[in-house]
Amino acid sequence: MSDSPRSQLKQILAERYAYLVRRLERVTGSKERASDALHETWLRLENANVSAQVANADAYILGMANNVAIDQHRRERRHLHDDDVETLLEVPDELANPERIVAARRKVEALKDALRGLTPRRRDILLAARVDGLLNREIAERFGISLRLVESELSAAMKHCMQCMQDMGDTFPGSKGGPRKF
The missing domain is CATH 1.10.10.10 (Winged helix-like DNA-binding domain superfamily/Winged helix DNA-binding domain)
Incomplete structure (x- = not known):
């Protein structure tokens, strides 16, 4: 890997993955969600525009992962809502006989x-x-x-x-x- 700030952040994420999952698990409520958020963070780091060295890499990665987790939670809520609507549409209208x-x-x-x-x-x-x-x-x-x-x-x-x-x-x-x- 080159020594670019982006590649350094990815290297820190890989090296400190277990620690970052535990920290993020407190925010997301589950190890699986924390892991998913960190994987998405890895993918976002691939395209991130990090031009200068980051002073606190853990905080930067956790902040980015936290934002990813919030986005995922919003998507899940929206999909659950759509599923609820579909379920309700399948309920027969007993009053419309x-x-x-x-x-x-x-x-x-x-x-x-x-x-x-x-x-x-x-x-x-x-x-x-x-x-x-x-x-x-x-x-x-x-x-x-x-x-x-x-x-x-x-x-x-x-x-x-x-x-x-x-x-x-x-x-x-x-x-x-x-x-x-x-």
Whole structure:
């Protein structure tokens, strides 16, 4: 080997390999990971641009190996995440059985029918409140009506929709209220 700083670092890594593995094992948590990090460090030293003598070769090599270990850990985490996603995609969706899908579609159609049975203003107020998430005072401003009238129309629209859904044979326990900001 020539006496270049890079070749000296590689020689020190080879000579002090067991010591460096033990030191790096404290950081990585396993002898295998420490060894892998040092092997990768050896390969990186091959292309490293070390122009001057290194004062503390052990610290330089351990610092470089520590960075390699961090990079390896990040790659492993990313791959574990991808594996987890693949595993989750293989889990069958028990909620998406044909009966539930058909029932949900019927509910949607019944709700559409209920909305068609509302006056245009009531329908618009209900949609503004429940779909657009507007506050009652914002709805009042939009339609140029009083806050009390918005509350009355909204209440009547909700009662109408609930009654239509119940007539269809569907009950919505606990669905009278929802997240509303007044």
